[in-house]
Amino acid sequence: MGVGVELTAFFSGGDGWAQPWVLDVGLVESLRFGPPAGHTDLAVAIALTRLLHHDFVSHGTDGKGRHLDDESVLVVVKAHRAVLERLALKPPTWPFRTFDGPRGFGAYWRDNNMSGSWKARRDCIEQLLGPTRDALEDLRELEYERRFTKGPSGSFKNLIFAADGAKPQIVLRDAVNNDVEIVRHADSCLVFTDPLPPHGLTWRQMVAWWTKNHQPDADESSAADALYRRLYRSLDSPPEQLLMITYCARYAEEGGFALPALIPQVYLHYDPYTHKSGKQSGALYRQRMDFLLLAPDRSRIVIEVDGVQHYSRKNPPDEQGRVTHTAVPRLYAEMVAEDRRLRLAGYEIYRFGGWELAQPHGRQLLEDFFSELLARHEKPTL
Helix, strand or coil, X not given: CEHHHHHHHHHCCCCCCCCCCECCHHHHHHCCCCCCCCCCHHHHHHHHHHHHHHHHHHHHCCCCCCCCCHHHHHHHHHHHHHHHHHCCCCCCCCCXXXXXXXXXXXXXXXXXXXXXXXXXXHHHHHHHHHXXXXXXXXXXXXXXXXXXXXXXXXXXXXXXXXXXXXXXXXXXXXXXXXXXXXXXXXXXXXXXXXXCCCCCCEHHHHHHHHHHHHCCCXXXXXXXXXXXXXXXXXXXXXXXXXXXXXXXXXXXXXXXXXXXXXXXXXXXXXXXXXXXXXXXCCCCCCCEEEEEXXXXXXXEEEEEEECHHHCEEECCCCCCCCCCEEECHHHHHHHHHHHHHHHHCCEEEEEEEHHHHCCCCHHXXXXXXXXXXXXXXXXXXX
């Protein structure tokens, strides 16, 4: 039985493990580039994890029932790594890749005092693959919950953020695939190009992306500092800066790198029909969010810091040089209309007035808010 048939049986709830089969090397190698038709990366990752766990445990105990040999297990490990990376999960770090030989599992257990214990060898494999299996089960549970809960509509494909110069100009390069391209001022913003995890986007994952694309030789701490400084430069107002400083201070605490990343100045959409152009038919009034969090429970959390420009117009200075503002009901109406649209799309929106954050208690207000917010959106327990 080819591995494709075996995987099909597993996906559909069958067992298939007791049946003899041979590895379809071509199929397994193709998994590095995408799942087979009719299957998902999550289903493939679960099957490959189960296969590797089964075969290494079998080799470390009675040696019976193994499906792979030293050559084919290398193919499976490579496919396993690629599929997990597409799911934005960290692949296991293997101290061995084969069953036999000087760098195989057998040599490893002999060098690590496991020769007389099947249990020790099983525990070794569990330590390697158990976290991956548990993470995949979490994702499967989230997929299950999606069928019965009203989560955010659609999925992120283009994350453009933190512009610190001229506004990027964006075109829809391929309307069929929803591929966008920044045609001007691309150097002023950041574009997250890694797969966006269904279980949220952590600060550690953001730092890993930054390291890979901008500082390949930096250690995690140095890369995190550089990324934070780059994000901070995209902020203009002291209240926004205070909000980012307050939240990002949590990264330095124990477990802080596992917190959702606070992403500033995220482009929600690009509207070529600007108000200045006079082409206002169908124009979109809010083109970017002040801050975005992608939480572990799949929530998309928007945080806005409202300055006076959100609801009023500046008047010319009076004779004494004083600047006043006049309330404009239309601006407020446009703002709350956009909030309604985002909420109906599944976003959570929280607003702060710039004035309240400028008060002496502003930082404490933010600390209390973030503590409650993160507690509310913790990773679901199974």
